[in-house]
Amino acid sequence: xxxxxxxxxxxxxxxxxxxxxxxxxxxxxxxxxxxxxxxxxxxxxxxxxxxxxxxxxxxxxxxxxxxxxxxxxxxxxxxxxxxxxxxxxxxxxxxxxxxxxxxxxxxxxxxxxxxxxxxxxxxxxxxxxxxxxxxxxx
Numbered sequence: 001x002x003x004x005x006x007x008x009x010x011x012x013x014x015x016x017x018x019x020x021x022x023x024x025x026x027x028x029x030x031x032x033x034x035x036x037x038x039x040x041x042x043x044x045x046x047x048x049x050x051x052x053x054x055x056x057x058x059x060x061x062x063x064x065x066x067x068x069x070x071x072x073x074x075x076x077x078x079x080x081x082x083x084x085x086x087x088x089x090x091x092x093x094x095x096x097x098x099x100x101x102x103x104x105x106x107x108x109x110x111x112x113x114x115x116x117x118x119x120x121x122x123x124x125x126x127x128x129x130x131x132x133x134x135x136x137x138x
Contacts (some may be wrong), residue, residue: 008037009035011068012065013064014065017064026042
């Protein structure tokens with residue numbers, strides 16, 4: 001993590017929806033962090049941001065947004081080796097991502113289901129006869 005002496009006003013969107021801040025004319029994408037005092041991308045004054053956090057749209061959407069004074073850490077992925085394949089997983093992330101599922105699929109073989117077509121037809125012949133008979137109206 002870099003320690004810069006510049007001021008920072010980080011907003012973290014913790015919801016799964018984009019959040020619109022009307023008084024700042026800004027939309028914060030779902031599950032993202034933005035530094036609103038970054039001079040390359042935004043032109044807000046600390047007073048504007050403080051006012052919005054106290055009584056503006058940041059205050060109104062405080063259940064979806066979190067205000068931070070320090071920058072979030074960038075987590076390094078952990079690589080797992082499975083033979084020739086490797087999977088990168090970030091365990092401490094808000095939504096962990098992986099390229100492959102951790103679940104394994106087992107194919108079970110049940111002996112009672114291994115019957116021939118003739119045996120199946122013999123067992124279900126009575127049901128077929130009932131299906132072909134007409135329904136009697138009473």
